[in-house]
Amino acid sequence: MRITVLGAGAMGCLYGGLLARSGADVTLIDRKADHVRSLNEQGLRLEGLDGAEKTSLIPLRATTCPEEAGPADLVIVLVKATDTTAAAERLGPLLAPHTSLLTLQNGLGNAEILAERWGAERVLVGTSSFGALFVEPGCVRLTGRGQTHLGEPGGIHSSRVEAIVARFNRAGLNAAASDNVTGLLWDKLLVNVGINALTAIAGIPNGKILDAPALTTILEAAVAEAAAVAAAAGVTITADPAGRAKAVATATATNRSSMLRDMERGQVTEIDAINGAVARLGRHWGVATPVNETLTLLVKGLTEFRISNRAY
Numbered sequence: 001m002r003i004t005v006l007g008a009g010a011m012g013c014l015y016g017g018l019l020a021r022s023g024a025d026v027t028l029i030d031r032k033a034d035h036v037r038s039l040n041e042q043g044l045r046l047e048g049l050d051g052a053e054k055t056s057l058i059p060l061r062a063t064t065c066p067e068e069a070g071p072a073d074l075v076i077v078l079v080k081a082t083d084t085t086a087a088a089e090r091l092g093p094l095l096a097p098h099t100s101l102l103t104l105q106n107g108l109g110n111a112e113i114l115a116e117r118w119g120a121e122r123v124l125v126g127t128s129s130f131g132a133l134f135v136e137p138g139c140v141r142l143t144g145r146g147q148t149h150l151g152e153p154g155g156i157h158s159s160r161v162e163a164i165v166a167r168f169n170r171a172g173l174n175a176a177a178s179d180n181v182t183g184l185l186w187d188k189l190l191v192n193v194g195i196n197a198l199t200a201i202a203g204i205p206n207g208k209i210l211d212a213p214a215l216t217t218i219l220e221a222a223v224a225e226a227a228a229v230a231a232a233a234g235v236t237i238t239a240d241p242a243g244r245a246k247a248v249a250t251a252t253a254t255n256r257s258s259m260l261r262d263m264e265r266g267q268v269t270e271i272d273a274i275n276g277a278v279a280r281l282g283r284h285w286g287v288a289t290p291v292n293e294t295l296t297l298l299v300k301g302l303t304e305f306r307i308s309n310r311a312y
């Protein structure tokens, strides 16, 4: 199976690196030329895989140029949701008639963008509870081992999903096929809805939300709105989503969420694919989402200050 990863940041390097280490034919594509040069010259330096203090060196192939990579059997899309539309435009040279596109990104809308551009029959959806951090060009850190779930958006069982699951498991990616990937995507979304925007706005690690009753109330309200939207949309989610969001905040208490980190680095965040998507779908289904609307506007407003480097 020829596998290409589009977006070789923290997660792209983790997935591509573990697959390459297990003998898969992997190419990473990223737009950062210095990162790609370092990956090709020195291999991927993956911290934390074989012990917290150790760095594993994984030889692999990387390029900035999809034409150079050529057609693959599987393309894993791991750019941030903000970059999916632009990245989709670069996929053409990677596609043979049978190529599958697997999104493991957070948030809503990524699969739909890929399907609209390249056909729904190519697209597979997944979620990952692994954690990774981009350290510097050529180097990422494994911050948490987790699981990978993937499946056909329509819920049917397919041999291509089984083949990918088997390949991922040989790489230690703890994969399983799911017949409810939409529900899994929403389960993950509801955790991010509760934690990410709040931590980004307040500038606090995940666990601190639970130290302030007012912030906990906002988490619960944001998740309840999102669960109501899921119900209106006919999506089957796991029970007690606010409880799960709080459990994740406890389990990742010292983490700075990805949205907080994006905000601190003056980068755009995935807010439109998380709380923003809940607000958009709420309007569509006639479900009121004032908390998610407000969290979205606050993150966008604060991001503008950060991007223009203005004090606030």
Ligand SMILES: NC(=O)C1=CN([C@@H]2O[C@H](COP(=O)(O)OP(=O)(O)OC[C@H]3O[C@@H](n4cnc5c(N)ncnc54)[C@H](OP(=O)(O)O)[C@@H]3O)[C@@H](O)[C@H]2O)C=CC1
Pocket (backbone or CB within 6 Å): 006, 007, 008, 009, 010, 011, 012, 029, 030, 031, 032, 078, 079, 080, 081, 083, 086, 087, 090, 104, 105, 106, 107, 128, 129, 130, 131, 132, 133, 134, 258, 270
């Ligand atoms: N990190 C984590 O622990 C987890 C992340 N996720 C999700 O996975 C997705 C990826 O996250 P993460 O790996 O952290 O993000 P990163 O920003 O670390 O990686 C994305 C990479 O894609 C590159 N990129 C963006 N657009 C293009 C393009 N058009 N062509 C080529 N390369 C491109 C980026 O370059 P540049 O730096 O220039 O933008 C960056 O190197 C997100 O949806 C995230 O929410 C899910 C589970 C855990």
Ligand SMILES: CC(C)(CO)C(=O)C(=O)O
Pocket (backbone or CB within 6 Å): 191, 192, 195, 196, 206, 248, 252, 255, 256, 257, 258, 259
């Ligand atoms: C689960 C959580 C909130 C961990 O930090 C996360 O997924 C993120 O930061 O995006």
